[in-house]
Amino acid sequence: MAATSAAGVGGSLASQASPYDPAPPPRRKGNPRKKAVPYALSATGVIWLLLFFVLPSFFMLAVSLSTGTLGTLQFAWKWSNYSTMLTTYDTQYIRSIIYALIVTIITLTVAYPVAYWISFYGGKRKNVYLLLLLLPFFVSFVLRTVQFQFIFSDNGPVLGTLKRLHLLGSSAHILSTPYAVIAGIAYNFLPFTALPLYVALERIEPRLLEAGRDLYANRWSTFWRVVWPLSIPGVFAAFLLTFVPAVGDYVNATILGGPHTTMIGQIIQSQFLTLFQYPQGAALSFILMAVLLIGATLYSRALGTDAVMDAAGR
């Protein structure tokens, strides 16, 4: 979701830890009508999510154990779909994970200092800085990626200039290489790293830093012993929200990549939409979902879902 919501999540600028604690549930014993209120409120949304998010996942599991193609699917407990896909496309799985890890490291390294500076030294202009940072992501996601195709093109502004200055050989190219794919993903998913980090850092009471200084901690030790530990939930939320969509990326790898940068998202797409091999595609997709959901579940057990949801709500 992440990917496209860049613009959306991006746009929300802001700051503010909720000033009040959540209202204690107004509960009156023995009033069934009152008890039914939250269920009535959440019913439609939950039903929609069950029908079009949970149910399809189970159907996909069923399809992944079937034989045949679209139209002739037959459920058969065919577990070999999984082993075949894992052995056939292990390179693409591993490549996707490596790319996503590199991307996440890059975006964390870039976004942390920026989020840190804006939240602690942004002053009254915090929202302006955040707006400026996120404004580019109001450009349509696919169109944004296409601009990179142009910027990185063999005789485009970057390579063309370097070649004219003879800093690069005339055969040098970036498109179709891992560099282009990783750069594209990192650019497009930066808001998903920056926002959770900003939300977490912004909540840290500035007086804690002053206390640290008053206690003769220098800047580094104030950072490492006060700010960094308090921002850890934000770092993990940022990791989750960047790494997960990056592993499943399809757009960047297709537009900026080449035959040697194929990611698992492209394999899944071709199984479904080109070859109509639904069982194989479903197995690939289910493996991806299982791995990422196990990670997400462990994360939510350890740190709760609030950090991610707060960032997503922005």
Next chain:
Amino acid sequence: MTATALTQVEAPETLAPPRRGRGRRWTSYVLPLFTWVVIVGLSVPVFVMILFSFNNPSGRQNIKWEGFTIDNYTQILNQTSIIDSIKLSLEVAVFAMIIATALGALLGLALGRYRFRGSGGVNYLVFLAIASPEIVLGTSLLTLFANQFTFIKLGIPSIVIAHVMFCTSFVAVTVRARVQGLNPSMEEAAQDLGANPVVTFVKVTLPLIMPGIIAGALLAFALSIDDFVITYFVSGSTTTFPLLVFGAAKTGITPSFNVIGTFLFMFGALIAVIGSILPSVTARRDARRLAQDRSSAVEFAAAGAGH
């Protein structure tokens, strides 16, 4: 979009610049400089897009600057395939926004206000819907629509259903955050003054969470109009704007795409700017009113109770 911008009440205090004996050290310039480099670097593709919307290429390839023209803008309505696709995207986004805002606002209200049996599970469901990779959502919906729910046509109906699915979660968390930030004493005051729960909700709670709902609706609109991956899987032969751009990326993006992209960007940016300015303006106005009449909140609640 602009979720917290709208919900934000006042900017929390920030650190004063570190005090130093002999002026500021060079290190205190590193972070701001880095931030500005990142900000400028990130906007390069935007400048490229806007610049090349004024390009006048001779062929289909719009990658070399060949002269300035505004024809791309004046002729944009003649680009029927692009106009049709953006119309379709807007239609889908409006439908998805309306449904997702209704479902998500109710869900967010329930999650933010009540702790009920199963609320943990619902929270987790919303979290998973946000954290799942798009490609998995798209493929699982495709298996559903292509095999079981075949009565739902691949096209506008399936696209809207899919968009509502992922937008609802985002609206829900936006509204949830707003509800949790409410001061419960407002509602208590209304109740103490004799308002029944329905009146309290309509006259006090709803206006207070409205910024969250509006922010959620804008977010849903932005997510929907920009979605590629999920739409790609469930669209059948229907072409939304992102799908058309993706298809054209293989043969060459004409300046007309940049024109539409520029319009969309301007529109989004305008809303974001308004969203980030509005809260501080209204907050200042509210603060002034509060200073004039300290009992305004009580009167507000009393007015609600009177009806």
